[in-house]
Amino acid sequence: MRRFKPSSQALTQIAGAVVLAFLVMPIFAVVPASFNQASFIKIPPEELSLQWYSAFIEDRGWMSSLFNSIRVALLTTAIALVIGTLAALGVERLPKRMRPFVIGAVLSPLIVPVIMISIALYYVTRSIGLYGTVTGLALSHALICVPFVLLNVSVSLQRLDPNLARAASGLGARPGYVFRTVTLPAIWPGVASGGAFAFVLSFDEVVISLFIAGYGAKTLPVKLWEQIRVEFTPVAAVGSTLILTFTVVLFILTRLSARKRNSAAEGSQ
Template sequence: MNERNPGAVVSQILGAVVLAFLVLPILAVVPASFNASSFIKIPPQGYSTRWYAQFLTDSEWIRSVVTSVEVALTATSLSVVLGTLAALGLARATPLVRGAVTGLMLAPLIVPVIMTSIALYYSMRFVGLQGSVFGLALGHSLLCLPFVVLNVGVSLARFDQTLLRAAAGLGAGPLYAFRTVTLPAIKPGLFAGAAFAFITSFDEVVLSMFLVGPAAKTLPIKLFEQIRIEFTPVAAVASTAILVVTVILFAIVQINRVKGQE
């Protein structure tokens, strides 16, 4: 029986401690959402689902959820189309051009979101899209785009380009070759990019604060407003809803990645 490396054991313990430090405060919103009292107490002295009932019967909360889904789906669609086209172009570019354009594509991950938000606020006001669902989706797609470019780019890096030449030799046109050869090969990266784009849009707060309006108030913004007015367990219910959506999509991505490696 092989003895385990003490250094590896210590690193695993430290990793578990750090992970618990990061995750446990987030998971605390789940029991908090079942508080029977009118204020948040952890652990709850009593358990009740009345705050879930209030959340599901409140038209403003439901409207914010619907708006978040609409914005996230629109932003995801835009970023998937544009990000896939960008990744395909980068795969054919020279190393110098690829490095420069990739840096530009990843800028939304590097530049502080507050700076991007201010720039988008004035831009959206200029074109009359500030406060609209589509304007908010456009802003979110800027933050979602890097995730699609990165994930599709990884899939393209593993793609055998001779398959395209073989398809062309058999008479397949560019569009048909993309649909039958390239698209199935990059599908895992495409799916992962879309999932991360949806999560990014659905959870976004800072940029949304600059672009929201009466007709475009997302769930995180509604949650922020609720906390400023009254910090009741219904806010924990909204936080739990965001957490559940994020965890489900992340789990689907991981399952899809494992199946793709089999």
Template sequence: MKPSPIPSALLSSFTLLVCVYLVMPTLAVAPLSITRTDFVVFPPQGFSLRWYEELFISDAWRSAMKNSFITASLTTLLATPIGTLVALGMARLRGSLLQPVNVIVLLPIIVPSIVIAVAMYGLLARANLIGTIPGLVVAHTVLALPFVVINVAAIMRKVDHRIEQAARSLGATPLKAFRLVVLPQLMPGVAAGALFAFLISFDDIVIALFISGVGAVTLPVQMWSGIRFELSPVVAAASTVLLAISCLLMILLRWVRSR
């Protein structure tokens, strides 16, 4: 006897409605960015792209976008190799050490961001890195590292380590066996981890509020300031651009995983 398709259809419909409910407030930002009025109003009155023009012409907004891209790119370049090496090391751990190390690596996900921000502020202040891009990169690397480790570790579980042993038995050095045999198999996880690291850094607001100061304001911090002091449609335009970048990177992540 075949199971009735009605419960499955009801569950799918309910899931779809919940997803639409969660996504709609985010998508509503896009219409707000094309209004002709000088304030945020829904539904938008008229059609104008002047707020996008303001976004890309204003020195403050352009500087914030540049800082975000530089910080996210440097964070990706730093977090990806470190996270990959940590995942490789964890894969070789055995016994009672594995669980404590796993917890330590995942702490930036477990601990609230505000706690990490306060801790990083005290550390970076002593190093005179508050209000600098290097300070942001260090803080965001700590935040993004677990996501790289998780993605690389997930791929490592599928890797047949006998291939590396075969390469070693044929005369390959440990470095050459890793570069020619292991790393190509890990590349989907490495690429996914790199994309996650970029997104985590680019979208972060909590840690950036503590670390950026006035010398390294990122796009989320600039948006926060715009919401606090002037609710201008240019904030909606920046939100739409940020949403588009995040969606494109997630599509790229899905394509990488499918490959």
């Protein structure tokens, strides 16, 4: 009888799945905790109930923070997409010797500790009147979201044949039309991935939000932080579950969109 010997690739995939499960499963533990009928966190819950979801919806503070998070994340995504995409297009046209310096400058917010960035943004937003506003918070979040858009769009730009844009320009198309019909459809997977990263980072960001949000633009992570400092009830698990749900659904939609576009591109070839 022939014995089954798993290949090294299969062993690597199994090990990766185990490590991923070890890292992810504690995060998903908040989901059953949000359906707990008791007034305290217990995993697994003895009885299931939606009472804490009702309490979340009926609480004006929780709902206000949720809508603030969505508004800030959408505005941050729009700002980061515009700046990051333009930066990626500009870097692609620079001489190769200058590209590392420009990319390093754009990626520098990822190197500086977030607490230092938060302190600096606090003083800047206070001085220009944007402290405690959705606009100020979105601009602050965009600072750390732009690098992810730049990286994702740059990867898509490297796969783009520059002769396509040159051919369109040679046929008389204007730069704006070339970008809409040639460049943007080709780099759309990178734009979509960068937008997903920007939305999730903004929606989950807590350190910068603690410094900039104030009372008028309190987001869901800030509300969670304040609630946990007082007491950790299943309502906080509901908020954590909503954040987790937004993140998972957004990345699934992004992956499906990218796979569909890649399939259409392969079919056209």
